[in-house]
Amino acid sequence: MSRIGKKAVVVPSGVTASVNGQTVKVKGPKGELSVVLVGEVAVALDGGEIKVTPRAETQRHRAMWGLSRTLVNNLVVGVTKGYEDKLEITGVGYRAAVQGKNLQLALGYSHDVLFPIPDGIQIATPKPTEIVVSGIDKQKVGQVSAEIREFRPPEPYKGKGVRYAGEFIFRKEGKKK
Missing domain, CATH: 3.90.930.12 (Ribosomal protein L6)
Structure with missing residues (x-):
């Protein structure tokens, strides 16, 4: 289990996030960013959190799980703090x-x-x-x-x-x- 991937990315107030398939878009006070995630993970927006889960339990899926969660977190931190x-x-x-x-x-x-x-x-x-x-x-x-x-x-x-x-x-x- 990925310790990083298990954590949901919290979307703070003043930031809007949208998930469209594998594309995650985040808009905040400093600007707007987006990332296209790999097909090995599923991404969902639950209330004020973005959750990333692996589609299977292979080594590659678990590796992409933590990476994808970190990429989404980098978007949120970028549009809030930079x-x-x-x-x-x-x-x-x-x-x-x-x-x-x-x-x-x-x-x-x-x-x-x-x-x-x-x-x-x-x-x-x-x-x-x-x-x-x-x-x-x-x-x-x-x-x-x-x-x-x-x-x-x-x-x-x-x-x-x-x-x-x-x-x-x-x-x-x-x-x-």
């Missing part, structure tokens, strides 16, 4: 700034890196060495954060690069004379 990722930039002269619809990154290359901000995502730079990526879609926020980090991942000798806030970078000692 998601946020913080990135830190470490290195001499490394900085970030938002210019219009682009994020400009100076990461030690001979040129500045321009990253176009996708629709549905907000990027803020409270400090030149800090980037805050926020939005209602958890997958999109994580993908954008990963793409920004990929421009200059943290290196193990000096720790220079872009890293998630609170991420531990294993440091190496370097050459000895």
Whole structure:
């Protein structure tokens, strides 16, 4: 039995949810999201709760059960609170700034890196060495954060690069004379 899948997703007040076949749509104060669930699970709206159940007791059905419940929960949390990722930039002269619809990154290359901000995502730079990526879609926020980090991942000798806030970078000692 899936411990996560057994729990029903509670739809809070101010949020409307609708289930049409395998499609779950959720509308809240921050926006509207939808997801199409796999055929291995059945989804139903009971009062103020969304319940996901497996159609059979095979390994795949049980695996999709927990995943599907989590995807539905991510929709509800996204339209009520939203998601946020913080990135830190470490290195001499490394900085970030938002210019219009682009994020400009100076990461030690001979040129500045321009990253176009996708629709549905907000990027803020409270400090030149800090980037805050926020939005209602958890997958999109994580993908954008990963793409920004990929421009200059943290290196193990000096720790220079872009890293998630609170991420531990294993440091190496370097050459000895």
